[in-house]
Amino acid sequence: MTRIIQFILDPFQRSIRNKLIVTMIGISCVPLIFISLLAAENTRRSVEAEVIESNSSKIEWTAGYLGERFEQMNNIIYTQLINESYNDYIRKMGDANPSIAFNAQKGFVNAVTSIFYSNVNYLSGIQIYLNDTNKQFLVSGSNIEVFTPPRIPEPFGDFFKKHVDFIIENKEHTGVFYLMRTINRFEDRKRLGGIALEINWSNLDNTLNLLTPGSEQTVIIANQQGEILYSLGGQPVSADQLIKLQNRMHSGSGYFRTEEEYVFYGNIPPWNLNVIKVIPSSFINDSARRTWQYAIIIGAVSILLSVLVAIIIAWKTSKPIVKLARAMQGxxxxxxxxxxxxxxxxxxxxxxxxxxxxxxxxxxxxxxxxxxxLEKKTAQLKALQAQVNPHFLQNTLQLIGSMAFSKRPDEIYDVIRSLSDMFRYIIRDPEELTTLQQELDHVQNYLHIQKQRFTSRISTYIFLEPGVESCAIPKLTLQPIVENAFIHGLDKKTGAWEIHITVKHTAEGIFILIEDNGVGIPPERLLQLQHQLETQIEPFRAGNERIGLNNVAARIRMHFGSLYGLSIDSQPGKGTAIRLLLPKERSVTSD
Incomplete structure (x- = not known):
């Protein structure tokens, strides 16, 4: 986890530009995101407050209006009960004269029919049942009947068992409800029968539509026993859910909120009914969601513009800093x-x-x-080149003098020619590059003279891989190394002397190995030389009469770069090995 966090934070720790871009994006985007969220939440609260206020007033008004409608229907019952024809029928229904009883019954039926047609906009039918005569009267838009049922007919049977004066009850699977009331004798309150008005629930739709039920909202009329009498609108409500809702209701009108819905209710006290409206929370959330969608679109566009502006500003601001930092770094x-x-x-x-x-x-x-x-080093090199090691020159002249008494003229001529070629080679422009072949020719001239001096002791081996003859090398690179081998390695060694020179191709470049079997270099001095070669200390030594290893290494780096140069290794008593690396892509033309 620490590595992951470090990996994420690393680009910002290393770059002021990244920090500035992120900061600018944060400054520009965070307020927009916060404002968008705040606007969406304020919209949701506004919609919620509007829904609560609107539906609270509507549910209260609707409950009162429904109460008035039920009261109007109840007045129809009272109109029937106080009608003179009803009282006349009650008095004469037991008369011995059938004609008198029939006329009283006919007058009663006409009165009921008249009341029905006077309120046909509300009523689907009227039913009256009288216990004493066991008569049932049915009046509807298409039928008028008077008959004697074999038993107490429905819906009066269940109604009389409940021992209540009035009730509102559904007529199953018909979309009709009964508004029923008992018929009692005024003097002793004896139950004489009952009257039931058949009313279509759809007659109340105009009133219930004031609550604007829709596909998502539901309006319910229920009784106190938890029975749903009528439902209008979208999602149905189960009986168990209705009971849970009614348990949270109080008298009068009000509302409460559950986890999933808003519930508005109003009581119709005389009739023990509740009118309930259920609005799912998603309705309000959807309204806020639409606002949130618009806010997302506007916010996304604003954020993209803000990010673009922030990146441009951060880029413009940090560009000179980054450029300056990179320039200072390099x-x-x-x-x-x-x-x-x-x-x-x-x-x-x-x-x-x-x-x-x-x-x-x-x-x-x-x-x-x-x-x-460069001028100083060039002058030093020219001075060194202009000089031939006095000891070597003296020894060579002595060699030629001694050969004049004991050698043939052609042998003497070979030594003089080798010395002459050496002089001609070293006095040329020291800044020029030469070829490996020319440099090795110069080395062979030197070795030819030394072999004449130490005929019985020295043996040499030179291997030049084909194809590297024209590769470039600074002049006086190999001969000074070979000369150092004689002076510091072989001069103090007893026995046979050996010098091997190998030149070949490698993947890195042209590899040159110069080995001798001399006395080697002491470890302390070897470490000092290796340190000087690695750190490029004192590449040119003023006042020295020879071209040293540091000089050779410095001139190789000066011509070809730091990838190329010289290294040294030695073992005391076994000899010394000098390794050189040159580029193989550079070449010069031989004279």
Missing amino acids: MVPPKEDETPPVTRKDEIGLLEMRYYNMSKRIKEYIKTEYSMN
């Missing part, structure tokens, strides 16, 4: 024709100008120092 001096790219007048522009001036002065200083050192 410390690359400006080019000769480069003008200061400074257009800013703030602190960053000042820093750019100061850095440019500093880099220019550093470049001029480096150029001056480099030119002075």
